[in-house]
Amino acid sequence: MGNTYGKIFKISTFGESHGVAIGVIVEGCPAGLGFDLAFVQHELDRRKPGQSRITTQRKEADTVELLSGVFEGQTTGMPIALMIWNEDQRSKDYSHIATQYRPSHADYTYQAKYGLRDYRGGGRSSARETAARVAAGAVAKLLLRQLGVQVQAYVSQVGGLKLEKTYQQLNLSLTDLNAVRCPDPDMAAQMFDYIDNIRKQGDSVGGVINCVLTGVPAGWGEPVFDRLHAELGKAMLGINAVKGFEYGSGFEGINLLGSQHNDAFYTDQQGHTRTRTNHSGGIQGGISNGEDIYFRVAFKPVATIMQDQESVNEAGETVTVSGKGRHDPCVLPRAVPIVEAMAALVLADFYLRNLSAKIGAKV
Amino acid sequence: MGNTYGKIFKISTFGESHGVAIGVIVEGCPAGLGFDLAFVQHELDRRKPGQSRITTQRKEADTVELLSGVFEGQTTGMPIALMIWNEDQRSKDYSHIATQYRPSHADYTYQAKYGLRDYRGGGRSSARETAARVAAGAVAKLLLRQLGVQVQAYVSQVGGLKLEKTYQQLNLSLTDLNAVRCPDPDMAAQMFDYIDNIRKQGDSVGGVINCVLTGVPAGWGEPVFDRLHAELGKAMLGINAVKGFEYGSGFEGINLLGSQHNDAFYTDQQGHTRTRTNHSGGIQGGISNGEDIYFRVAFKPVATIMQDQESVNEAGETVTVSGKGRHDPCVLPRAVPIVEAMAALVLADFYLRNLSAKIGAKV
């Protein structure tokens, strides 16, 4: 359980880090959507390893294969299966961690829960699984694009280096132009050096990814439990290494009084109902109000480090877990497309759920 | 949609702030659990209005009625329906907000989504709905109590007043002894005065609630999308006025390197696998590891204030929304049992989901 997401636009992922393949079934995508496999591949390329020296040097081409659900370039309403073969998965030697529990990994908890585990590269608990989500998220983005909705994430903090500018003060089209995926070139350069230094120490560092959703019309999201931000929060917290989520004014909003925090309504020149400020983060009562939606996601420093660590094995004996191989000293640059993918999946689902909100409802 | 929560231990709530009644159906509670209606009422009493002068003076007895699912003091495995009548709901006059959009409330978004709304007291978007969750959460607590699991929340911050002590440094049994529900008596007194002052200004203030889950065995939670902390996050973000969620080291964890953040395993004197630190917050790979689970929930200052505010009405005309009546200047004291209820519902569901994790699996 736990391997599916969504109510109408629904995905199921499968696969382990060093199994035969990973993949995803996207169900509930409306028929008649133009399908663009090159775009799916483009999104996967943004997540794949080896993009620069501050990401893991593991080699995975991550070539996606389309198995079903598209006919003559259009979605058919049938499940869209996308698969990525794992390369060289048989050649790896993981016997040294077969019985050891790596600190702050899922080794111990999977063993406790299931009584056994696929220890090769972390099995299913590896972030490799997120490639399947990025593929599915690309399909969601194709759907959202038709509706004029855009999903843009970027790295806003790495360790102590924090970008103080708001998203309105940044040019988000610059995000993908550097290896860190921070749209401020100066800050990006600082972050790069910082991460590279951490890499040389064999250590890891965390940070924050910001995400902005523009073009979402008023009315997406559901009351009570399935609020738009609650699903965004769940989706983000379901990404490996995420420790926190806040939207709109977030934790900082505590420092304002209600009279300062409330977003006054006004009618703009086009006759639309708008708010003068946007502490609400584009969501009120769990439902989008037509303003920009924005949120922040905290990532811990990843657990894999190239240093020796004390731990125990399955027998309860003290062992030393050795750091060796290749790792990501900072996952944030590669997590940007993952955050976007999960946000796109949430939005696509709420778009479809909203179709039945009222008699004769549209978009 | 959006009015149900849970996969096996599942609740459906209904009712509007000023409708006939609110209530909940709890489905999936195992048969043979001793049912304690007085405990359910006790939890509701912790949430009900009018507990002190810093909470709204609205009068609601919130007496719960049991309609089904219990026979001779035990749950039967059938749906447990719990209902709370709304008192005096017919006498209120809400015509002044019938067409106005109160700033940062759900008036506008509900209108946009549904084409109409029950404007009386906010209808279903009112926090009154959370009484139904507290009733359901009490049933979940009864189940968890049998398993030795405890759920304890408390107020740790109000506006700028922040309790710096960790939960280990506090005596959580003191939480309910003051009107603020902060377990540090000195800080509680300061917070009380601060809130009371805000109340006199007709303004509102937000804050943070911390929550600690003890006694959860290793193995609860599911991989990938339904991680224990992802569901906790969704559950918390589904509470009115919540803007952020973090667990374990949270947003602060960014300031540590991986070598500092990783929780080393050791074997304790009873032979249990334990961690020396707990930056993981009791959850690794989305699954509990047997350590304490702890998280923090940020609440904005509530939107209802006793001051005049600029806004628009359905016709798009500028209007002044007047503050009148009674309000909660700070929802946190009453939100403590709501946070606990939602956490208990998450845990009860994961407990039951875990029963099928492995061949012959138990608890």
Place this chain on the structure above:
Amino acid sequence: MGNTYGKIFKISTFGESHGVAIGVIVEGCPAGLGFDLAFVQHELDRRKPGQSRITTQRKEADTVELLSGVFEGQTTGMPIALMIWNEDQRSKDYSHIATQYRPSHADYTYQAKYGLRDYRGGGRSSARETAARVAAGAVAKLLLRQLGVQVQAYVSQVGGLKLEKTYQQLNLSLTDLNAVRCPDPDMAAQMFDYIDNIRKQGDSVGGVINCVLTGVPAGWGEPVFDRLHAELGKAMLGINAVKGFEYGSGFEGINLLGSQHNDAFYTDQQGHTRTRTNHSGGIQGGISNGEDIYFRVAFKPVATIMQDQESVNEAGETVTVSGKGRHDPCVLPRAVPIVEAMAALVLADFYLRNLSAKIGAKV
């Protein structure tokens, strides 16, 4: 589990035969639907006991109460809670069956599954629970009526008395004009006498209910597992005492060859794609094709009879279960509105599910 039905138009029922109340939450009904409580009551009246001397003489007014989800005569998109109080439920004496297993009832299986049971009147396994479904089905009918869809069931067989006419040869508006709910007056009179005779013997008899769904446009239903007829089948088999379901040509279709059974397409004078015959029963590949949908539901003779029967008790001892009190010698007349309610719930859900079938899809 098992107490909810539907994906978008979704119901959750609660309550036991002799508990405080029974009821239902209808979630997912679109906002803006005119709500007609008198119609809901009318449907319940069709199901209630005591309508003639061939139904049980138990007295239940079955007055429905609306608790939420409707404002100023329209649905709001919020959960619609409907409740029916049980009358006199405290005065009954069921101690004689507290430990006995009534043959072909659910006493033994509930005891085996749950370890205890509410034995009063069969608890939740009683057909009294279906009143909640009829109330919910009435809401579904209100929605379908707006779309021009009609749901009509009638009794076509009681024991050996079988109506050979097809639904096209009958005037279905006559159905409710007699106590049996058979639209052929002569056959209805024969059935009445037959059932009355069975009643005098303290025995029971089964039969068949036919149902016709007209006005369903092409496109409702989903591929593979959630075919329109598969959900109709599940819904019917979920009604107490149902043993079989067939649609279109059903079991009789076996006697035709493919060349005889296939429904040839033609284009009618309005330019619509139609079929010359309708062995498909209005459903092809699990999806409606615009022709009438029709199906048949087999009911066994109900288990409650007014005769002594051999059985065992919880201790495994042989006992005699005595027939006493009041019973329905034939449930079919009262089951007609239940069949209609379940069919309406299936259709309402598929209508809403179909809204997301294709880009820009409508009805």
Place this chain on the structure above:
Amino acid sequence: MGNTYGKIFKISTFGESHGVAIGVIVEGCPAGLGFDLAFVQHELDRRKPGQSRITTQRKEADTVELLSGVFEGQTTGMPIALMIWNEDQRSKDYSHIATQYRPSHADYTYQAKYGLRDYRGGGRSSARETAARVAAGAVAKLLLRQLGVQVQAYVSQVGGLKLEKTYQQLNLSLTDLNAVRCPDPDMAAQMFDYIDNIRKQGDSVGGVINCVLTGVPAGWGEPVFDRLHAELGKAMLGINAVKGFEYGSGFEGINLLGSQHNDAFYTDQQGHTRTRTNHSGGIQGGISNGEDIYFRVAFKPVATIMQDQESVNEAGETVTVSGKGRHDPCVLPRAVPIVEAMAALVLADFYLRNLSAKIGAKV
């Protein structure tokens, strides 16, 4: 939507008849189950085309590939992905039916619902999709086998040829020994000749498959909507060409009075609660009672025939649909493993759902 089945033991299938591949993700299978890929292949071989001259001569090896969820021969609790490549799928020419609606196929309804369709071999509406279910069902059978539960189906009727013996009078181990999968050798020979004759005429014929589930303990199934037989019914009606379902006494039960139909309880020599007759078909109140479960499934003559038929095309013009190529004159022999697979999936899910029925519940 509609491409997933199950609540805990849950499957999602994908793939079109002439797409790249078909496959299935099995989620929720407990960890620690011995996995036997050869057995999965064996089940697929029972379903594959070309087994005798009375099944289609289409050549598909249907070799299954395991992609995930198994490690060192055991299930890991992670999704089990199984894939079958379609062979030669690119070489087929279907342009002649690209715009024609084949009578009693899903061509028209898919076109109406989705606005376009993959017309090659019926796309996803083809029974080829059921290969994925057979693969998933094999996994369910592996789980059930551990619990002592057996699932056995057989052909009991082809056109007018009906086997009058009950399953107790047959030796079900003979079922797979003939091409018809009828356990009575004499009847099997008659059926073979009959089908072969139909084949020569280019026509098709339907029939009935019976299924028996033995070893199911008391307690599986859920109340109200998710009764064991309701889910069995839905599962069977979800198989291509199925028109009817009945369990226990079924439609025939109508000819008995309640006093004849009720199954008297007694205590057997081992102290178990048993019933003297089994008109209930092993299910009472929707829950298994420990007796054999048996049911019957009606299949229409399949729509594909080798004869010319009148129809229309997308433009509404009258056309002649030509019969050509290869077809199954009678699908029943190949449908036997499909019926078993769906029944096994239903049972596996109810087994796991039952784990949370009561405090401390087991199997």
